[in-house]
Amino acid sequence: MRRSFEINGFKVEVELKDGKGKVRFDNKEFDVELKDRKGDKFLVSVSGENVLVRFVDDYTALINGRFLSFYVIERPLIKRFDGRASKMETMVPKEFLVAPIAGRVTDVLVKSGHKVSKGDTLVVLESMKMLIEVKSDRNGKVEEVLVKRGDVVTKGQPLIKFSKDEK
Amino acid sequence: MRILIANRGEIAVRIIRAIREMGFVSIAVYPPDEKDAPYVKMADEAYELSSPRSFLDVREMVEIAIKAKADAVHPGYGFLSENPIFAQALMDEGIIRIGPRPKTLELLGDKVEAKRVAIKAGVPTLPSTLEPTKSVEEALAFADKIGYPVVVKAVGGGGGMGIRVARTPEELMVARNIAAKEAKQAFGDERVFIEKYLERTKHIEVQILADDSGVYHLYERDCSVQRKFQKIIEEAPSPALTDEERERVASYAVRVAEAVEFYNAGTVEFLYKDGRFYFLEVNPRLQVEHGVTELITGVDIVKEQINVALKGSVTFDQRDIKVNGHAIEVRVYAEDPFSGFLPSHGMIMRYRPPGGPGIRVDDGVAEGYIIPEYYNPLIAKVMSRGRDRNEAIIRLKRALKEFVISGVKTNIPLHLALLEDETFIEGKVRTRYLEEKMAEIQERMLVEYLKSLAALAVALSLRPKKEKLERSLVSKLFARFSDMRIRRR
Numbered sequence: 342m343r344r345s346f347e348i349n350g351f352k353v354e355v356e357l358k359d360g361k362g363k364v365r366f367d368n369k370e371f372d373v374e375l376k377d378r379k380g381d382k383f384l385v386s387v388s389g390e391n392v393l394v395r396f397v398d399d400y401t402a403l404i405n406g407r408f409l410s411f412y413v414i415e416r417p418l419i420k421r422f423d424g425r426a427s428k429m430e431t432m433v434p435k436e437f438l439v440a441p442i443a444g445r446v447t448d449v450l451v452k453s454g455h456k457v458s459k460g461d462t463l464v465v466l467e468s469m470k471m472l473i474e475v476k477s478d479r480n481g482k483v484e485e486v487l488v489k490r491g492d493v494v495t496k497g498q499p500l501i502k503f504s505k506d507e508k
Numbered sequence: 509m510r511i512l513i514a515n516r517g518e519i520a521v522r523i524i525r526a527i528r529e530m531g532f533v534s535i536a537v538y539p540p541d542e543k544d545a546p547y548v549k550m551a552d553e554a555y556e557l558s559s560p561r562s563f564l565d566v567r568e569m570v571e572i573a574i575k576a577k578a579d580a581v582h583p584g585y586g587f588l589s590e591n592p593i594f595a596q597a598l599m600d601e602g603i604i605r606i607g608p609r610p611k612t613l614e615l616l617g618d619k620v621e622a623k624r625v626a627i628k629a630g631v632p633t634l635p636s637t638l639e640p641t642k643s644v645e646e647a648l649a650f651a652d653k654i655g656y657p658v659v660v661k662a663v664g665g666g667g668g669m670g671i672r673v674a675r676t677p678e679e680l681m682v683a684r685n686i687a688a689k690e691a692k693q694a695f696g697d698e699r700v701f702i703e704k705y706l707e708r709t710k711h712i713e714v715q716i717l718a719d720d721s722g723v724y725h726l727y728e729r730d731c732s733v734q735r736k737f738q739k740i741i742e743e744a745p746s747p748a749l750t751d752e753e754r755e756r757v758a759s760y761a762v763r764v765a766e767a768v769e770f771y772n773a774g775t776v777e778f779l780y781k782d783g784r785f786y787f788l789e790v791n792p793r794l795q796v797e798h799g800v801t802e803l804i805t806g807v808d809i810v811k812e813q814i815n816v817a818l819k820g821s822v823t824f825d826q827r828d829i830k831v832n833g834h835a836i837e838v839r840v841y842a843e844d845p846f847s848g849f850l851p852s853h854g855m856i857m858r859y860r861p862p863g864g865p866g867i868r869v870d871d872g873v874a875e876g877y878i879i880p881e882y883y884n885p886l887i888a889k890v891m892s893r894g895r896d897r898n899e900a901i902i903r904l905k906r907a908l909k910e911f912v913i914s915g916v917k918t919n920i921p922l923h924l925a926l927l928e929d930e931t932f933i934e935g936k937v938r939t940r941y942l943e944e945k946m947a948e949i950q951e952r953m954l955v956e957y958l959k960s961l962a963a964l965a966v967a968l969s970l971r972p973k974k975e976k977l978e979r980s981l982v983s984k985l986f987a988r989f990s991d992m993r994i995r996r997r
Binding site: 342344346348349350351353355357360364366369371373375378381383385387388390392394396400401402404405406407408409410411412413441442447448450462465467468469471472474496 | 669682686689690693846848850851857858860881882884885906908909910911912913914924954955958959960961962963964965966967968969970971
């Protein structure tokens with residue numbers, strides 16, 4: 342059996358055969374085994390560790406003594422390229438540095454052509470009354486600055502475009 | 509007696525509780541979009557403000573206090589709580605301000621001036637410029653003299669804003685500008701000064717209460733678990749101090765408070781390293797983390813504040829103050845610990861705070877409440893008290909696991925990971941520990957969380973749809989909310 346979900350924002354793929362199998366996340370994988378089941382109570386071994394899951398209702402489970410609220414979106418296994426799927430996974434190409442949070446640009450510390458190192462502050466945003474330094478995630482060269490002081494940006498909006506050739 | 513609370517959220521709720529216990533009338537003020545917030549509903553009376561920014565507007569706040577016929581105003585923390593102009597304006601109208609005198613606020617609002625007073629009182633401090641630096645050149649020259657790393661601090665700073673550490677001259681140039689800008693924005697004062705930065709210190713603060721007869725202390729809190737100079741976990745007493753050190757830091761705090769003729773409640777902050785304390789600043793207001801001190805001393809600090817303001821005296825004696833057990837507090841924020849701790853705004857769908865032995869929750873939210881974007885996203889402070897530190901930790905973990913919150917993401921997974929952290933359990937966390945160990949702690953937190961989700965995913969896969977629990981009315985309603993939420997994503 343193969344199922345695919347999104348739980349609390351995490352993409353999960355479950356592969357089970359006779360109660361044994363694997364659960365995959367984007368970059369983590371666990372061996373799982375159903376040890377016991379009574380009604381809405383499941384004892385699952387995850388990487389050899391016993392985890393007790395009890396459903397309290399459709400949105401809450403008691404997992405090893407902790408109430409976990411969850412929401413589930415069932416995902417089709419074969420990715421359909423309809424509008425909904427593409428909206429959920431808006432991909433930003435790698436050469437952009439994006440805003441980590443919605444806010445107002447209070448400072449741009451680089452110009453196109455500047456060479457920058459990983460960790461350098463490139464843009465300063467104001468959000469929630471705090472100044473947030475947006476730092477370079479690479480060593481590279483700025484090709485274009487896409488925002489200016491005073492601009493209001495949304496989360497995920499590209500701020501800086503890096504040159505492709507220099508990494 | 510009518511007392512107006514010039515604040516919102518959990519601290520407004522906390523103050524209303526004290527006012528009610530004392531048999532006085534509580535008056536809330538609220539911005540237009542918060543008229544359904546719990547603190548508004550809980551107060552005996554409530555007055556609408558013109559905008560969310562009104563909490564910072566001295567004139568509007570004084571006018572509303574007059575309109576509400578308030579006899580006294582409690583400012584809470586943040587907003588106008590340390591503003592001497594507000595304090596003076598209330599005094600001029602004959603309204604009692606619950607807190608220190610305007611003169612004291614003015615003096616302590618200037619961090620450099622406060623340091624000078626401490627030095628004069630014979631309390632140790634860290635080397636720093638004793639005037640605000642006027643230029644980048646002056647800052648660089650001073651840093652050269654005392655050696656890096658240094659910390660740039662806003663003269664009028666507080667709450668972790670306007671503070672930047674610099675390890676090189678290049679960093680100092682950037683840090684000075686950013687700190688100045690942040691300070692200007694937050695406090696309307698861009699002056700900064702430079703102080704020697706001590707690595708791996710403990711942040712120790714002493715709770716004080718002062719009345720007509722003198723200054724009292726309620727021992728210390730340890731607030732060393734910080735992220736970006738914001739406190740995340742606070743506890744009392746500090747697990748790192750010996751009894752002699754505990755008495756010593758308390759006496760330093762009393763000395764500083766006496767030197768500034770302190771009145772009402774405040775906190776004297778110190779850094780601690782290798783048996784030495786260094787005075788940092790005095791916060792002339794109620795602290796967010798005052799609850800842990802209340803849990804171990806049994807003193808209701810807010811009621812004492814009101815007593816001092818109205819009658820000029822506290823209701824205890826220094827001899828009565830004993831440290832009894834251990835208390836820990838975590839701040840539960842609406843933020844996403846799995847994507848850079850960015851604020852997670854939205855409506856709280858379900859809310860059931862923990863309880864039971866040794867647990868206290870100070871909160872200001874309820875189901876259906878929308879976390880507003882323009883304030884700090886604090887949902888609740890969860891506190892535990894145990895006979896000893898170990899019991900307090902166990903209780904706090906149990907409580908955090910009981911906490912049901914849905915609709916917004918919270919930093920509870922981080923707290924659970926921290927409470928399992930060996931360095932924390934040993935009581936050896938120093939400031940900047942989180943920054944240094946964040947990658948490791950986050951990884952542990954993620955793996956723990958994903959393991960839970962993995963087990964849940966298996967259970968969900970094996971649970972046939974028709975076998976789902978019968979939906980109660982509440983969960984049906986909730987289902988509609990959560991469908992709406994998913995569609996919005």
